[in-house]
Amino acid sequence: MNVYFDNAATTPLRKEVIQIISNVMEDCFGNPSSVHAFGRTAKTNLETARKGIAKLLNAAPQEIIFTSGGTESDNMILHCAVKDLGVRTIISSKIEHHAILHAMEALKINNGIRTLYVDVTKDGSVDLDHLKALLQSDDSRKLVSLMHVNNEIGNILDLNAVGELCHDNNALFHTDAVQGVGHFTFDMEQLPVDFLSAAAHKFHGPKGVGFSFVRKNSGLQPFIHGGAQERGLRAGTESVHNIVGMQKALELAYVSLEKEKVQVNKLKSYFIEKLRELFPDVIFNGLSGVENKSTYTLVNVALPIPADKSLLLDFHLDLKGVACSKGSACQSGSNSGSHVLKAIQEAPATDWPSLRFSFSIFNTKEEIDYLIQVLKEFLK
Numbered sequence: 075m076n077v078y079f080d081n082a083a084t085t086p087l088r089k090e091v092i093q094i095i096s097n098v099m100e101d102c103f104g105n106p107s108s109v110h111a112f113g114r115t116a117k118t119n120l121e122t123a124r125k126g127i128a129k130l131l132n133a134a135p136q137e138i139i140f141t142s143g144g145t146e147s148d149n150m151i152l153h154c155a156v157k158d159l160g161v162r163t164i165i166s167s168k169i170e171h172h173a174i175l176h177a178m179e180a181l182k183i184n185n186g187i188r189t190l191y192v193d194v195t196k197d198g199s200v201d202l203d204h205l206k207a208l209l210q211s212d213d214s215r216k217l218v219s220l221m222h223v224n225n226e227i228g229n230i231l232d233l234n235a236v237g238e239l240c241h242d243n244n245a246l247f248h249t250d251a252v253q254g255v256g257h258f259t260f261d262m263e264q265l266p267v268d269f270l271s272a273a274a275h276k277f278h279g280p281k282g283v284g285f286s287f288v289r290k291n292s293g294l295q296p297f298i299h300g301g302a303q304e305r306g307l308r309a310g311t312e313s314v315h316n317i318v319g320m321q322k323a324l325e326l327a328y329v330s331l332e333k334e335k336v337q338v339n340k341l342k343s344y345f346i347e348k349l350r351e352l353f354p355d356v357i358f359n360g361l362s363g364v365e366n367k368s369t370y371t372l373v374n375v376a377l378p379i380p381a382d383k384s385l386l387l388d389f390h391l392d393l394k395g396v397a398c399s400k401g402s403a404c405q406s407g408s409n410s411g412s413h414v415l416k417a418i419q420e421a422p423a424t425d426w427p428s429l430r431f432s433f434s435i436f437n438t439k440e441e442i443d444y445l446i447q448v449l450k451e452f453l454k
């Protein structure tokens with residue numbers, strides 16, 4: 075049996091998404107910047123997708139800028155905030171995705187930007203009092219970048235609370251919502267968020283495509299230079315088939331969001347229950363074991379397995395066809411590979427192997443039973 079529990083890494087595409095991508099590839103290959111009929115058809119598809127995505131997030135179509143995915147969107151916002159908006163200090167946390175952390179390091183080295191990291195508690199929550207103190211530490215122009223849903227431990231950030239704090243202190247707010255868009259609803263007209271990043275492959279859409287939400291009149295200038303695509307903000311011929319596929323994936327995600335949330339959450343709860351039976355001492359990393367404080371799609375657990383045995387755990391799971399993740403590439407049984415776990419874990423969890431299991435609507439209860447069986451066999 076092969077089971078896929080790595081949906082935070084990427085999700086399988088929905089059939090309807092594959093179908094629409096294939097239709098666009100076959101029937102609509104024109105360049106959307108061309109003025110002839112082929113180009114105009116492609117342009118219509120592109121703009122219809124933009125309007126569709128904007129509507130689903132209650133944003134304006136011109137606030138949606140298509141990119142190649144989460145990494146580019148994150149880089150675009152951070153670099154442009156420095157380049158175009160006078161930002162001299164970026165505040166983030168040590169448990170962000172590397173797309174943010176490495177972009178910050180580059181901006182520090184190349185542009186002399188001050189980088190500050192807000193404290194996170196042992197359960198992975200952002201310390202808002204510390205954030206306030208950092209925001210008030212000097213009067214430089216600041217951008218705060220904090221992720222909506224943590225991709226390793228699933229913690230959910232209160233975007234309203236953080237956004238209001240930023241705006242009260244005259245700072246801009248960006249959120250990497252790559253793990254949130256398509257899983258939770260967003261009302262961009264109401265949310266105090268200036269910039270947001272999303273990627274289609276996390277909500278059953280294609281890889282290599284995503285978007286940045288850039289609030290109207292932000293003052294951002296081009297990040298990638300070239301043609302006048304994306305209202306001059308992001309040059310390069312748009313990947314029309316992928317963009318249309320992304321819109322379809324997002325639409326389907328939101329049409330059945332509540333139903334699918336319940337379905338996936340049931341799987342998560344069932345897994346937690348079975349795991350607790352098997353490992354009464356199991357430790358849930360971050361808030362991933364707490365309903366409503368973490369996303370319904372993932373669980374990150376430290377398993378009380380002796381060090382000599384834990385080295386074989388990955389191998390055993392792989393051999394039995396179980397795909398899951400350590401949260402980040404890591405060769406040994408310890409968690410030294412994950413910067414997120416390193417920032418929050420304490421003993422004994424630090425001595426145990428940690429695994430991230432992430433679910434989607436394509437998983438079943440039978441697959442969870444199989445996973446538990448595989449873990450039981452391993453313990454024998």
Ligand SMILES: Cc1ncc(COP(=O)(O)O)c(C=O)c1O
Nearest residue numbers: 143144145171173225252253273
């Ligand atoms: C929170 C978060 N940000 C950014 C990214 C990068 O997105 P992409 O793979 O589309 O570049 C990911 C993907 O793993 C992610 O989970």
